[in-house]
Amino acid sequence: MKVGVLSFAHVHAAGYAKLLRGMDGVEVLTSDPDGGSAPAGEVRGSALAERLGVPYAGTYQEVFDWGPDAVVVAAENSRHRPLVELAAKHGVDVLCEKPLATTVEDGEAMVAACREAGVRLGVAYPVRFSPAYAALREAVRGGGTGRVLTVAGANNGRLPADARAWFTDPRLAGGGALMDHTVHIADLLDDLFGDARAEEVYAQTNNLMYEADGVGVETAGLVTVRYDNGAVATIDCSWSHPDHHPTWGGLELQLVGERATVEMDAFGQVVSGFDESRREGVLLPWGSDLDDAMVRAFLHGTRDDSAVQVADGEAGLRSLRIALAGYASARSGQPVRLEG
Incomplete structure (x- = not known):
């Protein structure tokens, strides 16, 4: 191939x-x-x-x-x-x-x-292939949580401009932290909820953490999404990790259902400790390579039709619409309805 x-x-x-x-x-x-x-x-x-x-x-x-x-x-x-x-x-x-x-x-x-x-x-939404997400998905789809009421999600990370400057160029990136990180959790919920669709988005953004550094896009945001199945989700999409944090970022969800509350940490498969020689904390990942799982699924498919699939273009378009509605809401200060 x-x-x-x-x-x-x-x-x-x-x-x-x-x-x-x-x-x-x-x-x-x-x-x-x-x-x-x-x-x-x-x-x-x-x-x-x-x-x-x-x-x-x-x-x-x-x-x-x-x-x-x-x-x-x-x-x-x-x-x-x-x-x-x-x-x-x-x-x-x-x-x-x-x-x-x-x-x-x-x-x-x-x-x-x-x-x-x-x-x-x-x-490319590799977090779909996280074992933690697979367990949460099974709990929801198997009825263990009952009807989903709320989801609180956080996809935080470092300011990526040190590796690739274009991430803070609105012409090339389309925005800042809201564009970069909202879509990951929006896609997980798109897969988790099946046929349910987002119908309203409200967002607030700011650049308080990096305003003095001349960063010209939003670096922090909170996006609230209301779905037509009655669930309400919040997404913290901020570039809030300090430069010397031991990981690039993370993704966590807390889901509250009528019967149970479940939590997931997509990158929680780590051993934590302290390096005395360098006098700093360390995190040693040992878990699944999500990019590898996603690329293999795309190239070779999955054997089980009920398993998580690679997000298709339509799913990518739905998560994009949520991010863009977030920008519209942040500009107007009002909730934005999604059509269709």
Whole structure:
């Protein structure tokens, strides 16, 4: 199987390339022609490919001339659409980084292009493959919690601009922390609730933590989502972890049902301790590689139809609509209704 990685812009791109390089029966080819426009200090393009030990092509077209079976799009958020449409044009399945796009128009066009070409469009939401989420999902769908009343979710992390400056460029990223982190939990709830749909969004955002540093996008936010099944969810989407926190971030949910309350920590599979030589706390992860599980499911499918599936383009579009409604609400100070 041949798999291309299009762009090294996203912080997860290098991880995808390394995963694919190590998979049996998979050949990988990478390309990052826009890497030269990155700020000084960011390693991209052929230099990053050499560091990762993966083959490199100078243009995206060379990747498609190579004849891939699938591609992973890891470009800046606003540059997803042309690459997804290029994959559709060549009849190639595509796994696209989240969020799907930065506008509903682009997202709808991407979904339509892949549907018309008969290719699969997946969206990279790896937390769907967390064992903790699988247990929570089973508890809810098996009736153990009863009807879901409320969900409190937090997807926090470090300010990502130190690794990739474009995350704080609203033109390329589509926003800041709200765009980056709301969609992960929105997607989990989209999968968890099945046919239930978000109908109203209210959000508040600020930049109090990094205003003095000149960051021009929101770095903290709280998004409240009301669903048509009666559930109400809150999502803390802030870039609130300090620079020297031992992990990049985390994702936690607390779900209250009529019969039980359940909690999950998607990245709780760690051993914690203290390093006396460096005089700092340490966290040593030992758990599942969620990116690996997601990529394998996308490339090879799952044996059990009832198991968690890779988010498709329609699911990616729904989580995008929630994030964009959050921005509209934060601007107006009022709840925003979602159509359909």
